[in-house]
Amino acid sequence: MSVEGSPPAGPLVLGGDLGGTSTRIVIADSEGNVVGRGAAAGGNPTSHPASAAANFGQALHAALAGLDASEVKAAVVGMAGGSALGRPDVAARFDEAWTGAGLTVAPDYIGDLEVAFASGTxxxxxxxxxxxxxxxxxxxxxxxxxxxxxxxxxxxxxxxxxxxxxxxxxxxxxxxxxxxxxxxxxxxxxxxxxxxxxxxxxxxxxxxxxxxxxxxxxxxxxxxxxxxxxxxxxxxxxxxxxxxxxxxxxxxxxxxxxxxxxxxxxxxxxxxxxxxxxxxxxxxxxxxxxxxxxxxxxxxxRDGVGGATWLALGALDPTLATTANHSRLVER
The missing domain is CATH 3.30.420.40 (ATPase, nucleotide binding domain)
Known part of the structure; x- marks a missing residue:
């Protein structure tokens, strides 16, 4: 994890991009400043059923290091193979990884199409x-x-x-x-x-x-x-x-x-x-x-995890989903 810039402004948001080859998490403050990052191996629960949740948890812990997880007030996680969360055993593993990182807000799991679109415009x-x-x-x-x-x-x-x-x-x-x-x-x-x-x-x-x-x-x-x-x-x-x-x-x-x-x-x-x-x-x-x-x-x-984080800002407060914040999070 690397802290970027000054202390977080206001509540935090979390964006995630879980694919077949990598799992990436970004934490940003309400001004669109990135304050935490975490990464791990593949997080697609369909192609990596045994390891996806563990990798998800690892990336969450890395991104939240030094931060108060309870300050995360909105979370959008883009996921390839997300239909696997319909299985109770898979969903339970992901819930355990989420709460195990100290997060209290409910995550919004969306598909990779939505994340890709948000990362492009x-x-x-x-x-x-x-x-x-x-x-x-x-x-x-x-x-x-x-x-x-x-x-x-x-x-x-x-x-x-x-x-x-x-x-x-x-x-x-x-x-x-x-x-x-x-x-x-x-x-x-x-x-x-x-x-x-x-x-x-x-x-x-x-x-x-x-x-x-x-x-x-x-x-x-x-x-x-x-x-x-x-x-x-x-x-x-x-x-x-x-x-x-x-x-x-x-x-x-x-x-x-x-x-x-x-x-x-x-x-x-x-x-x-x-x-x-x-x-x-x-x-x-x-x-x-x-x-x-x-x-x-x-x-x-562009950067899928940046697109997810920008969507999380919009979920926190629609007025935060600005073009400036999009550029700050995605065009890095």
Missing amino acids: PQPDGIVLIAGTGSNVGLVRDHQLVRTVGGHGWLLGDEGSGFWLGREAVRSVLQALDLREPLGLLEQTVVQTVLPDRDQHSVAEREGYDALRDDLVRTVNSRPPVLLAELAPAVIAAYAQDDETARGLVKRAAELLTETVARLKTTSDQGPMVLAGSVAGESSPVGQLIRQHFAGEVLTA
Whole structure:
């Protein structure tokens, strides 16, 4: 924990951003000054059911060190995989972590779509698209999520996501092997990543095609499906080297994501669109194609925990949800 600036002004608020790779907590005073920070490993209760609550508690204790937890009067915690809190055992662990840190105010757990939108703009209305490991789109009205499309998970959806890119990259390898075609740059990278000890030169022999295909299928199916998202950077890198297969996948991913947005977006929609996630980022070719497609204001999500903290200020007192406080908390 690090204390920033002078002693806290007035009551405190807490913002949280719990994701698959990290848990981050920020404490701010009523003037938007950050007075405490804490971080720990992943806090997604769906993907990390055993450790998420413990990591949450660790980050809370670090952020509150040297502060009076009872002075926290509003708390907004953004969480990926928050549906798991519907399970009594998971909810009990998170309640224990919360009260164990000395907090007395009830936390407002919200989804990562709302946090992403708030981190990208202080405006109350708009659309948010997250495309990272998975993909999801939400309609925000008065800072609250009122409707979603997509986000159906790797088995039923997540079109255009990092998972989708990784799966399609593997499928391109399997198709080439079925057709007895040489592997291109992307396909070679996939084999090297999934089967680092496999001799690719064996595919030059007819009998090697089936063996390589079987090894690839067996290895991919033995791992958690979500790990296919780890191949997304390989697609982006091959795209940069003008690989034909990668360029087709990037273009199709952007099309699928814009089609998902189209299920929600109408001509009457007001406000900006906020893009979040590695696949939709400004440096990603998928994100660049999405930005070219949509007219109007297209923004990029920033610090999620800052967005959650700003929402907590608004929950404490709507007059505190100012543009100045948004800039102070988010654009750091």
